[in-house]
Amino acid sequence: MKLIGMLDSPFVRRVAIAMKRYGLPFEHLDWSVGRDFARIRQYSPLGRVPTLVLDDGEVLTESAAILDYLDQQVGETRSLLPARGAERRRALQLIALTIGAAEKGREQIYESAFRPPEKRHEPWIERCRSQMHGALAELHRACAARGDGVWLVGAQMSHADITAAVITTFLTESPAVALDQAAYPALRSLTARCEALPEFRETHVPWFAPA
Numbered sequence: 239m240k241l242i243g244m245l246d247s248p249f250v251r252r253v254a255i256a257m258k259r260y261g262l263p264f265e266h267l268d269w270s271v272g273r274d275f276a277r278i279r280q281y282s283p284l285g286r287v288p289t290l291v292l293d294d295g296e297v298l299t300e301s302a303a304i305l306d307y308l309d310q311q312v313g314e315t316r317s318l319l320p321a322r323g324a325e326r327r328r329a330l331q332l333i334a335l336t337i338g339a340a341e342k343g344r345e346q347i348y349e350s351a352f353r354p355p356e357k358r359h360e361p362w363i364e365r366c367r368s369q370m371h372g373a374l375a376e377l378h379r380a381c382a383a384r385g386d387g388v389w390l391v392g393a394q395m396s397h398a399d400i401t402a403a404v405i406t407t408f409l410t411e412s413p414a415v416a417l418d419q420a421a422y423p424a425l426r427s428l429t430a431r432c433e434a435l436p437e438f439r440e441t442h443v444p445w446f447a448p449a
């Protein structure tokens with residue numbers, strides 16, 4: 239399989255971490271959505287990453303859809319998403335909240351990466367910032383309610399924890415957002431615990447401006 243997209247994207251990174259944890263080998267195509275836009279569009283007409291090219295040439299996009307495929311490949315007992323019921327619902331809700339925060343962070347980044355200064359619209363950036371913080375505050379409360387040293391859902395690390403950690407790191411390291419983790423100590427603690435694990439360390443790369 240080929241995984242397209244740079245690892246400073248938390249959407250790409252959460253897929254790469256899951257593939258490593260599952261022991262699924264892949265070739266990483268470290269293509270930028272700015273510089274390599276045309277190349278990415280040969281696989282994904284939308285021009286988004288992550289894009290996963292399967293061995294038979296089938297192309298999957300959108301991290302949730304890719305992870306759904308990978309989870310099914312490894313089966314219920316190894317899947318990083320609870321199979322059913324309240325735990326699955328809770329994990330999916332937390333992931334949706336976290337992905338939403340990242341997308342609102344991404345909008346702030348793209349405003350400065352892709353728009354000339356005279357075309358930037360501060361009220362829009364402020365709206366995104368406030369939505370991002372609304373979602374992060376909720377995620378922080380979920381971490382705090384579980385307590386230190388406990389995963390977000392169930393007894394094992396899940397996609398909810400992976401997503402929360404990579405997105406917190408992404409929002410902290412991207413200069414246009416520069417999230418202060420001190421505002422969310424329980425989220426900071428979960429992120430630090432995840433980032434110390436081998437799959438997280440192996441996929442942690444320096445921030446790269448997208449334009």
Ligand SMILES: N[C@@H](CCC(=O)N[C@@H](CS)C(=O)NCC(=O)O)C(=O)O
Binds near residue numbers: 247248299337344
């Ligand atoms: N919801 C999507 C978000 C993916 C996403 O926003 N990827 C960014 C890179 S961080 C991208 O491809 N941006 C290029 C664009 O949308 O033009 C997912 O989870 O895969």
